[in-house]
Amino acid sequence: MSPIYVIGGLPGYTPEVGRLISMMNYARYTTLSAVQGLSVSELDELLDEKSNSIGALLMHFAAVDHIYRVETFEEREMTEEETAFWQPALNLGDEGRTVIKGHPLEYYLKLLEETRERTLEAFRKVDDEWLFREEPFWDGQPANRYFMWFHVFEDEINHRGQIRLQRKRLGRAAV
Template sequence: MDQIYLITDIQGYTPEVGRLLSMMNYARYTTLEAAKNLTTEQLDYLMDPEGNSIGALLLHFAAVEFAYQLETFEKRDLNEEEMLIWGPALDLGEKGRQAIRGNDLTYYVNKLNEVRTKTYELFKTVDDDWLHLEEPFWYGKQANHYFMWFHVFEDEINHRGQIRLIKKKMNTQL
């Protein structure tokens, strides 16, 4: 994190993989800053009955990253056992509102770190050519691994906006 504002090579990774990780690291840094010091009550807060909590969004980031590890490295979807663990966080909605609550910030940060550590390990096994491999993706379109992993942190950045909005709303109501 010493070079958080640099999109640069990272020792132990090929150049483009390292730069991708640099972007992912910055996105995660800003997410953790947005969630810093939140209490369990704040992590569980819902702006409206159909909304997502900050805690659910944090676990969603870990779930999406886990799902893309499986998709891009193992070429498979989550199995039944993995869906029991990650399904509510992937899908959010009512399942997420029911299942994801009562956890402190350390719980979510640990889940995020656990999944990211695995991503670091997996990325050491591939090179820049791997990022450019194309496969069928959404809606019958082709996508490469670069795009798929861009989407992992693009989704996090998008939902981080929700976290900031929830915090503003929460500060006026709690």
């Protein structure tokens, strides 16, 4: 990982890709800090009947990383197997509350690490032109891949706020 508070180029990546990855790295660093030391019961805890568990949110981060990699780099839809595994984490809500539980922190950390490593490998094979390529996105609106990958870590930062709130409610100060 690059120096955590420096947004800049990274060896093995084109300049803009390196800057994007620098931001992704910082978001992930703060996420990992926010969940350090949590037990299975703390990862499964729900604040109320509509909330998501911290474990489900961690799996959501890995799922979003996976689906954006599949769609932007591989330019395909998820397979039936991928959908069966990742859909509860993408949907969250009732499905996530039912399916995503009972795993230790190491399970989620491994998913996060494996999905991100595949993403970083894919980014090594593209250039800045690829990052700025536009295509239809939400509601058919044009977006470039830079925005799409910005959204990946923006979503993580947003949900990390939920994690920090839940951690406080558990009586566990953030590390």
